[in-house]
Amino acid sequence: MTREPREIEIKSRADTLKPRPWPVTPPPSREEVAKVYAKRKAEEFGKWCEDNLWFQDSWSKPEALQGVRILEVGLWRLGHKFAASLLAELGAEVIKVEPPEGDPMRKLTPFGREEYMLADSETGELCGLEFIHEMRNKYSITLNLETPEGQKLYKGLAARADIIIEEYPPGYMDERGIGYRQLSKINPRLIYCWIGILGQWGPMKDRVSKFGQWMLEPFAQAACSYIHNTGYPEDFMPRGSGGDPTRSGVWLCDYVAGEQAAVNILAALYYREEKSGRGQFIEVTGAEAMMDILDFDIAWYGFNESIKARTGSWDPNLNQYAWNPCKDGYMMIGGQTDRLWYRIGMCIERDLPQFGRLIHEDPFLKEVAARNALQALIKTYTLTAMWLRDTNRVEAEEKLLEYDIAAGPLLYIDEVCEFPHFKYRPWVYTIEDEHYGTLLYAVPPQAFQMRTPARVKWLGRPLGKDNPEIYQKYFGIGPRMQEVLKEKGVI
Structure with a gap:
């Protein structure tokens, strides 16, 4: 996403940057989203959720x-x-x-x-x-x-x-x-x-x-x-x-x-x-x-005195459950089951035949437990990075979703603020503050309560x-x- 230069305005005590307009593009309309519900055969439930959790209706509801x-x-x-x-x-x-x-x-x-x-x-x-x-x-x-x-x-x-x-x-x-x-x-x-x-x-x-x-x-x-x-x-x-x-x-x-x-x-x-x-x-x-929230670290130490080592973004429990560098950023790919892992391999193999040969040559990769060993992780992620290096996030996501694989791009904060889904619900919103002007903020997660939603007044x-x-x-x-x-x- 391009980042537009910001005009500088000189004030008496400090050089204050003008806030970036938001949203740059409008969120999807309710009619557009209704088509998504219809495509996924969730028209009735999707409409019920919106009718009961719609953010703009929260101001008329009581506070818990x-x-x-x-x-x-x-x-x-x-x-x-x-x-x-x-x-x-x-x-x-x-x-x-x-x-x-x-x-x-x-x-x-x-x-x-x-x-x-x-x-x-x-x-x-x-x-x-x-x-x-x-x-x-x-x-x-x-x-x-x-x-x-x-x-x-x-x-x-x-x-x-x-x-x-x-x-x-x-x-x-x-x-x-x-x-x-x-x-x-x-x-x-x-x-x-x-x-x-x-x-x-x-x-x-x-x-x-x-x-x-x-x-x-x-x-x-x-x-x-x-x-x-x-x-x-x-x-x-x-x-x-x-x-x-x-x-x-x-x-x-x-x-x-x-x-x-x-x-x-x-x-x-x-x-x-x-x-x-x-x-x-x-x-x-x-x-x-x-x-x-340290996962199983304490239980693992108590089990056999293991001290969990640093593994970067790699998950010690799963092969293919991490972000991977690509042409314009990073992609998160999840292969936490055999079904998903093989689908990832099939997707990558279309463009990079080496991935298929790797699975054929290394029998350990065919088993969930064996392919979590360090050498197996290195093989898998090396080829995944080779596949992604000439692919941007949009292209990679489209290819992976064709195989029903859990995948998504790592978003920069400007992309988060302009992401259609986050603007529609919304996850980010603006408020006209009497002291500080127009401010962009994250909508509280408690805002999506049916009867007593949270809200930001100032x-x-x-x-x-x-x-x-x-x-x-x-x-x-x-x-x-x-x-x-x-x-x-x-x-």
């Missing part, structure tokens, strides 16, 4: 967590932000509590470039895209938790809250008299979720470094062996250029921990409402959340935007008293 109040407190990290975002999308009232100077993540931007930040339309205050993305449906207030007056106001908010999601260093809130032990006495129904890396207790608990910051997300990836088994072994690469482990390009542990935190919180909310009438304390760590929030409303609503503190508190450094 309407009336639930949540406080979100923490700096830098994404776990608490993501957990709170998921619940905010489901209708909870989420108040993001920041220090008067703001969460440092507001200033996080690729390569430190201010032109990749967005300016508030009213104040011109710059904010990073990461922070804006995780302020979905949230209110922003400022509050200095280091001051007695700030701690008193925080206790007042906690007394009215259903849930607190916190990600400060272990014991930080407790030392100030505003942790779960103290707040649960004020509000016994409070559900309190702390998110971290290794935990608040135990010999390797999260700890503060001499530079004043607590352990960050990559330490979780390192601690659970996720980094160790991600990447290529030395044998697969030219000497000196391979063998190193690779961490995820996104803050994966924080996101997985945030998802697990949201699940824990919803379970605790159900238990409180239906069983006990009381809240509880929850701890979620990034390392443990990742260990829960993205981003200037620092302290909701101080007037929240302090008036919960404490009756008007504008004049708020100015006094501001001058004193409390808010």
Whole structure:
């Protein structure tokens, strides 16, 4: 896909790139998609799904967590932000509590470039895209938790809250008299979720470094062996250029921990409402959340002390279950059964007869277990790459689908945003934000619920935007008293 040059517009504080128009091409019409249903003999069910899950109808439906109040407190990290975002999308009232100077993540931007930040339309205050993305449906207030007056106001908010999601260093809130032990006495129904890396207790608990910051997300990836088994072994690469482990390009542990935190919180909310009438304390760590999705690695070690090695994109269980380089990118091909594997061979053999000869000459390739050996993987993927090197993704997909093979291209992010299927459902969408203009975002996966779908009402929030409303609503503190508190450094 061609990438059009972007016009540069000079602003007072930064060179701001104009957003790319979206969509470049319109999504398919419902009439066009109806023909697909008809072709696949799924007219009735396809129409039923659309009638009940159509995204544009979600705004007229109720919200599952309407009336639930949540406080979100923490700096830098994404776990608490993501957990709170998921619940905010489901209708909870989420108040993001920041220090008067703001969460440092507001200033996080690729390569430190201010032109990749967005300016508030009213104040011109710059904010990073990461922070804006995780302020979905949230209110922003400022509050200095280091001051007695700030701690008193925080206790007042906690007394009215259903849930607190916190990600400060272990014991930080407790030392100030505003942790779960103290707040649960004020509000016994409070559900309190702390998110971290290794935990608040135990010999390797999260700890503060001499530079004043607590352990960050990559330490979780390192601690659970996720980094160790991600990447290529030395044998697969030219000497000196391979063998190193690779961490995820996104803050994966924080996101997985945030998802697990949201699940824990919803379970605790159900238990409180239906069983006990009381809240509880929850701890979620990034390392443990990742260990829960490490496939069979732990069980394999327990079985015979095996330590799963790095295999790049190759799956140690299956031959032909990986992405392969092709003329214009990469293709994912799945051959997880004998039927599929032989179909892949038949497809490739049309253009590359060597593949058929390979199967005939090597009897081990005829059996699922035997063809997963390293030498068999090397033979298979070498010939697959030879076949794909002069074939683009569209051509390769068409050829593979003729044989009913599980296959698909690896998409770049611009292709994801313009992919007809993703635009139609949609998986990506735009929102007209009152502070930051037109923004493209990923539609929440909870949006496709029949009766209580999630939705994004706004993205981003200037620092302290909701101080007037929240302090008036919960404490009756008007504008004049708020100015006094501001001058004193409390808010």
